[in-house]
Amino acid sequence: MKNYFNQLPLSQKIEQLAKCRLMDTSEFEDGVSILKGKNIVIIGCGAQGLNQGLNMRDSGLNVSYALRQAAIDQKRDSYNNAISNEFKVGTFEAMIPKADMVLNLTPDKNHTDVVNKLMPLMKKDSILSYSHGFNIVEEGLTVRNDITVIMVAPKSPGSELREEYKRGFGVPTLIAVHPANNPHNNGLDLAKAYAVATGGHKAGVLESSFVAEVKSDLMGEQTILCGVLQTGSILSFNKMIENGIDPSYASKLIQFGWETITEALKHGGITNMMDRLNNAAKIEAFKISEELKAIMRPLFQKHMDDIMSGHFSSIMMEDWSNNDVNLLKWRAQTGETIFEKTPTTTDEISEQEFFDNGLLMVSFIRSGVELAFETMTSSGIIAESAYYESLHETPLIANLIAKNKLFEMNRIISDTAEYGCYLFDHACKPLLNDFFKTISNNHIGEKFLNKDKIDNSDLIKINE
Structure with missing residues (x-):
């Protein structure tokens, strides 16, 4: 893999670096409708994984977790976090093939290994989301062409994200669509709905780029x-x-x-x-x-x-x-x-x-x-x-x-x-x-x- 940013022509580097637009509240009038009824599976149940999942569930979405077999067998913190909050938990093999949307909320250093395990299991025309674009931009991972790749990045630690949501507000959130992976041209609509589900639209959403x-x-x-x-x-x-x-x-x-x-x-x-x-x-x-x-x-x-x-x-x-x-x-x-x-x-x-x-x-x-x-x-x-x-x-x-x-x-x-x-x-x-x-x-x-x-x-x- 090669650094994605370093491979871009200068004009595209400048264009993507400069992309950042504060979105109008009217752009979120559809709420979470595009994600209603979809099977959303989160990979990773740490601070961001758990708290994003809680917010999304409270917003009426169907959320479950896929963890490594070892994490389940050994009842690690990620497993206990999900089970104690009454989420459905399963292995990659059990959960990913049924997922319409997969949220990769694992640590950055695990992304390449995780996504490479996910892709053969993900169904055609599904969605892959990140909350940090390091894997795409710095590691240069190439995602299967039929998969829509988006990013929804709350600008706070996971604990603060949950507390702001519970008090009826949210935290400012950055959203983006990977230009190489938007086969159905609906990536922005998906990212907007995801931001609504975590409460970000109440605090302000920036449309940006992975770069x-x-x-x-x-x-x-x-x-x-x-x-x-x-x-x-x-x-x-x-x-x-x-x-x-x-x-x-x-x-x-x-x-x-x-x-x-x-x-x-x-x-x-x-x-x-x-x-x-x-x-x-x-x-x-x-x-x-x-x-x-x-x-x-x-x-x-x-x-x-x-x-x-x-x-x-x-x-x-x-x-x-x-x-x-x-x-x-x-x-x-x-x-x-x-x-x-x-x-x-x-x-x-x-x-x-x-x-x-x-x-x-x-x-x-x-x-x-x-x-x-x-x-x-x-x-x-x-x-x-x-x-x-x-x-x-x-x-x-x-x-x-x-x-x-x-x-x-x-x-x-x-x-x-x-x-x-x-x-x-x-x-x-x-x-x-x-x-x-x-x-x-x-x-x-x-x-x-x-x-x-x-x-x-x-x-x-x-x-x-």
Whole structure:
């Protein structure tokens, strides 16, 4: 197999990278009708597989699960997830030949093996769906000509997808049709109905391409969504300990600070987040974030270049073939960091205190979001797509850290995201050594006090 993107003519690369359109709510008036009565079989019952299946069933669709025989015999988590939620479960051989639509929601590294097992079993003119296009774009898997290939990618972890659906809403969702596999020209209608079934139409749906989804998703998760949060967590915590801040307080400030700070980002963007600081702190956070951008910009660009060329995918797939030796080593190393091992104080930290004593964290968020967006758009990814993979998703990932620190973030995100996160983290930390020598307690751990005199021209520049 060859990288699909790298085989495209330049004009098609540009066209597919730039494909991203916010769809009108009127385009979803048919609801799930095209999928009514179809036998929908999901492969994989992890966070995305289970929660997408629950939403689709609650939307009136017929959903069941196909698992490997070993997963059933050994009653693995995937089997227990499906059975405990009263879904029908069977082997590939029992379930796939009857399926009208198959959802491949297994980890990226399993996709080629899974799809190659599925295709001989899938009936003619059936549908294959993904929630991430890595297998098509980076691995270049060719799917049987009669099969319609679509993608429906909720822009959140699976747990958040379910919670938003239960409260009558949804999460923004990206949909796409693989140009090489749309034999009946109904791929978009199928993807729209799938998005309705998971609740995405209530939060906004972007019609995109497999290429744009993969390239923007890889960039976002490696940098601001996971990489910056991991690097910022470990280095900021270590700095507070070095400066004499109580470890349990430092642990709580970091673990729950990202969630609180990015909640302001969610409701009003970077401007609203910065407005939570006093004027002097806002000016200092702006200055520091500009320093961070200057330091990290070449690294962001390197990640984008490696994603576009396929270099990132190739080295990650080498690790897959080597039994994830690097991924597992880096995961273990993260678990041994002092931040991960330090318990949090039981003392309350107020919402405003997270901002007042977390100026450096605000600076990391501003610099990371803006750098990710700028780097993606300069590479041909349309602004709407870059927005969803930077500013929009950052609060969702921050929520995972609040639940159980970096362990939870790296447990829930995809194996692809986790690998990219570690690559970024290991490269970024040395770059920030000199920068952190200038960081004091009033940047992280204690309040940056306001000043009697503020240069209004500085504030005007920041607020523009």
